Amino acid sequence: MDLKHYLQTNRSQIETALESLLPRPDAPPVRLNQAIRHSLMGGGKRLRPILVLASADAVGGDRSRLLPFACGMECLHTYSLIHDDLPAMDNDDYRRGRPTCHKQFDEATAILAGDALLTLAFELASRPIDGIDPEVVLTAVRQLAVDAGFAGMVGGQMLDLLAENRKVQLDELRIIHRMKTGALIRCACEAGARLGGGNPSQIEALKHYGAAIGLAFQITDDLLDVIGDSHLMGKATGKDQANAKATYPAIMGVPAAQSLASEQVQSALRCLEPFSSVADPLRNLARYIIERTN
Numbered sequence: 001m002d003l004k005h006y007l008q009t010n011r012s013q014i015e016t017a018l019e020s021l022l023p024r025p026d027a028p029p030v031r032l033n034q035a036i037r038h039s040l041m042g043g044g045k046r047l048r049p050i051l052v053l054a055s056a057d058a059v060g061g062d063r064s065r066l067l068p069f070a071c072g073m074e075c076l077h078t079y080s081l082i083h084d085d086l087p088a089m090d091n092d093d094y095r096r097g098r099p100t101c102h103k104q105f106d107e108a109t110a111i112l113a114g115d116a117l118l119t120l121a122f123e124l125a126s127r128p129i130d131g132i133d134p135e136v137v138l139t140a141v142r143q144l145a146v147d148a149g150f151a152g153m154v155g156g157q158m159l160d161l162l163a164e165n166r167k168v169q170l171d172e173l174r175i176i177h178r179m180k181t182g183a184l185i186r187c188a189c190e191a192g193a194r195l196g197g198g199n200p201s202q203i204e205a206l207k208h209y210g211a212a213i214g215l216a217f218q219i220t221d222d223l224l225d226v227i228g229d230s231h232l233m234g235k236a237t238g239k240d241q242a243n244a245k246a247t248y249p250a251i252m253g254v255p256a257a258q259s260l261a262s263e264q265v266q267s268a269l270r271c272l273e274p275f276s277s278v279a280d281p282l283r284n285l286a287r288y289i290i291e292r293t294n
């Protein structure tokens, strides 16, 4: 399969769906609307919604019915980026190749845009899905809440902030990243399998696949900060080292971090062994995660 074409087609399907699910561009408050659109519609790999759709495909689900849930995951992810870029957190000026939300607008507007995207995420994720038991949708929404919140992404962000300027061991780094970045990626795969009508062993397999690519994704993110090209990435690089942040390459060196990322991809591929060629996009996505340049 041609992964580049697959990614482009999926991105455009997700962006068309996002456009149809957002408030109209002229809906008031227009400033908040513009700030949401600035961050949400301005690029991004759309990895999490693509994983929802590809996981649903792998279990024979109807991907078109899952678009609102998939778009909800992108809204949630975008909220986390907006808040992460704020001066009180990472204080970044560029994201997705354009000024960060608080730079383009102001801090209060950026906080509200993030809040609105977080709540919109749950509005979209909880929409009824034709042919899927509402209890199953509820389970997926509850899992999303857990993975996005205290025990997942937000908790991981807190641990990450608390780990600044002190020595961190590999085990601790793994926990931080499993929560901060991994939880949402794993959730996307699990939710896609569940809402696509997968059986319990398929859901479990795709959950483990998601956990493995989540770790590979974070290690690659750390590596790109060291060896990546800031133009290709649309954001500054070298920040982790400048801020003395604990990262995989900082703790174990670049080659060992690259090997660990490859091992995670191999482990993700093993989770897909019971699946036929319908899971090929997931196989290619796992490889793409460590080969990407942005």
Ligand code: GRG
Pocket (backbone or CB within 6 Å): 043, 044, 045, 046, 047, 077, 080, 081, 083, 084, 089, 096, 153, 154, 157, 180, 181, 218, 221, 294
């Ligand atoms: C502020 C609540 C809160 C959480 C922030 C996800 C996160 C937690 C912060 C993002 C900062 C960061 C660089 C994390 C490392 C991995 C990551 C999530 C990168 C950005 O995701 P991509 O590469 O971004 O999928 P695009 O723009 O392609 O969607």
